[in-house]
Amino acid sequence: MSTTQTETILLQPTHSHVAKVGPVPVENGNNSSAEDVRLVTTNQSSRLQQVLVTIQLFMVTLTPSVTNGIVTVGLPTITEDLKLPPSLAFWPASVNSLATASTLLLAGSIADAVGPRWVELIGSFAGGAFMIAQGAARTGEELVGLRAIQGVGLALHLSSSVALITQIMPSGRGRNLAFSFLGLSQPLGFSLGLVLGGVLIDTIGWRAGWYLAGGITILFTVIGLWALPKGRRVYQRSDVMHNIKTKIDWIGALLASAFMALLCYLLAILSSDPSRIKQKDSIIILCFTVMALPLFVFWVHRQVKINRPALIPNSLWKNKSFSTICATIALSYAVINSMELFTSLFFQEVQHLSALQASIRILPSLVVGVLMNVAMGLFVDRIPAVWIVTVTSFLCAGSPLLMAVIQPSWPYWANAFVGQLLQPVSVDALFTVGLIVITDVFPDDTQALAGAVFNTAAQFGSALGMAILQVISTLITEDRSYKEEVQARMDGYRASFWTMFGFMILCMVIGFLGLRKTGKVGLKRD
Template sequence: MTDLEDAPRTGTTPTTPVVHRTAILAIILVTYFMIILDNSIIFTGLPSIQATMDFSPTGLTWVQDAYTLVFGGLLLLGARAGDIVGRRRLFIIGLVVFSVASLLVGAAPSGDVMVAARALQGVGAAILAPLSLSLLTATFPEGRERSRAVALYAAVAGIGASAGMVVGGVLADLISWRAGFFLNLPIGAVMIVLAVRYLVELPRARGRFDVVGAVTATLGVGALIFGIISSSEVGWASPRTLVSLAVGVLLLVALVVNEGRVEQPIMPLRLFASRARSGAYAIRFLYLGAMMGFFFFTTQFLQEVFGWSPLQAGLGFLPMTIVNFAVALSVPRLLDRLPSVVVLGAGVAVTFAGMLWLSRVDQGDSFVTGVALPMVLIGLGQGLAFAPLTSYALVGISGADAASGLLNTFHQLGSSLGLAVLVAVGTSAAAAAGGADPVGVLSRRVEVALTGSSVMIAIAFLVVVLVVLPGDLAQRRGHDGRA
């Protein structure tokens, strides 16, 4: 992909902006990589964070969920703000917010401050993620170049998540868990300079902010997560749990009603008219919920059951990272030869096999057979699945709708809600098992939680077969819903 100009080769006027597509793509990919990296870089430092900040096992969940919840809840509003305020300007503001928040997380003196700073990081990510995608679709016209750019964007999602485990482990062991967040400062600074230099401001759209939609989405999912996490501490029959869950459901119902009435919704319901697209959103939600559980519990198993250091635990994810990287880079060529639904289905099925295998791991198993080989399958499956998932979510919709951020919203809300469910299930199972051996209790907790991840992946595969495949066939015949 070479740098191209907007205007024809002849008659170019001095006011015609030059679009440096390669530079813009690099800015988008590096920025998105930084955001996704922060989704997982914290995992290998969780045992150290828990000890330093005195978190309970369930309270530790908020270190991750504060980020993903705010990230997912405000994505839609961030996308709309970019359309109205200006994508270039808001993108730069998002980089500043994310970088400053990273500094605050790294310097946090207490658990409460850390969770608050993680939430602020989520605000910056909620600005950057949808704008990255909308800038990509605006820069590359639909066709081969956009397909390649989208495949690279999707590869970053998978590679960033697994690479974060390795980077986080190395930094946590050699320096401190805080170093992973300080790393964002130089990267963010360079991206700000390049964004000022290369990004071209796109035409703005008149409109209003759907504040009600953003608030009901964020608070609704937040109430559900709070209720689910509370259940492992006070029980499902507790008034705190029941009220939280009821409030969450009511707020999400209000969200749907609001989006069907407002003139400029942040979540246009018409985007769900396509079965293939709706299925892709559901799979993204389930898949990321399972993967967050995988990262959260596997790193604790490696450190607290196998007795590994953060560095060893981070390097322990290399089988997944290497395979994921290699497969993700080859997927664009694979998609030229095979239907997207076949690649997607194969990716989800292979992920299920790896996750189910990993859920059987026990403290007496070896790393190679108990962890590494299942990770190879998970890395292979993730590398295959992400590109077609992204393509299905974007096909046939305008740039403005792509900027609505629904793809990333389901990604992040699936991460936060899925992790909350798996933590609650794992904690309840460990409590029921009892026992004075903390290693045995944690091992049981990990087994149950990863079994839950396997169930989520199995449901995602059913969505591929029962929703995406028929939707894909209908779309090819021209009968599927259009945005």
């Protein structure tokens, strides 16, 4: 039988770009050679693995956010059921984020040193197990402690997830879509938690939400055992120990973690009672917080000078795109999480709606969030980053503005509905743009740290913004004590909405000035 020379395309097992190889003889007819079949199978397995990894990371990021939403909408019921003392009343909602923010940078350094696969699996399994344990908590103290440990597991997952995506997908639309779905998972999960919490609290109870979320997390952890890539390099035990000793900036990570932990703790206690800033323990914490930041800056400067590993070299902050993205992400996350909380409080505490009715009114933001993330994944590489950030921040600013001028007697469709449509626009766009920019700034062997830096900016912004806005709301409400209770509370919420509007205008200005020369991001590179 005669043969012809045809050109075969070989797809790399973990990359989407193609490379041509020389002519391969193929017999005429319908029969393909074994090598052709093997190449096609490899291609299909690679695409399947990319999809499975994206789904696995999406679901493991979504489920903790669901529990955060349930805590937010169900905190009064949970506090009553577990007889949580007033001194700990705010901790179920805040301790998870505090633990995550405090350990992200250290988790990212460890994932880069030992490989992200097992760090991801350990983090996701721990998160799922401790979610189930929270559902069985007998006291408020148990719930707070379990949520803190779950936050550490979430830090391991968030930092390693970015490294896994950059490992399995090259720059281009596939990676952009994966980043956009990661960005969708947190606000979508939180909003789903608000809705699910409203349903569960009015029906079978809040504990079922933790059992459901924990079970789903463990299921996808098992899937991850098969789906997650083993990496380009197999780490031997001696390699792991050597990397842990020589490639991790332990002092820098501990200083950064201490700064984040102390600051988040201080903000958390002040958000419930601003007068505590005058107490000795708060002053001591503030002093240590102020000391930790310059010590960290000095330490990483020293590490770079003696050519040793530095957690975040100070020179990175001179990169306008990097510093701008960190600032805008922090501001955007401060607004999105606070908007969800204060809007829910407005519906329940001012308009006297049930938790379920309040949750239903938040649903439009879910739809917009999904559409926005898909659109960003598909088109982020076609529009200059400066216009994506500036325009979406401007649109998002309309959400708190509408809620700041709303009257409790107005129907839902007048202001609140449009506010819900605009609410997720900025954060969903910034997550995709931000991850692309930050992962491009960091070297290939520190992509987990890149993910940790990005998520630290988001967690820091969320904690700082929530604390500032709760303090503003509390102070204004107390100052209006001469008014009727609901009206005084509404004045406090209104002041917080105006502050959120200012945050988004600041986000728009920083994005415009800092990203003017960045151009398009997420372009495919061969």
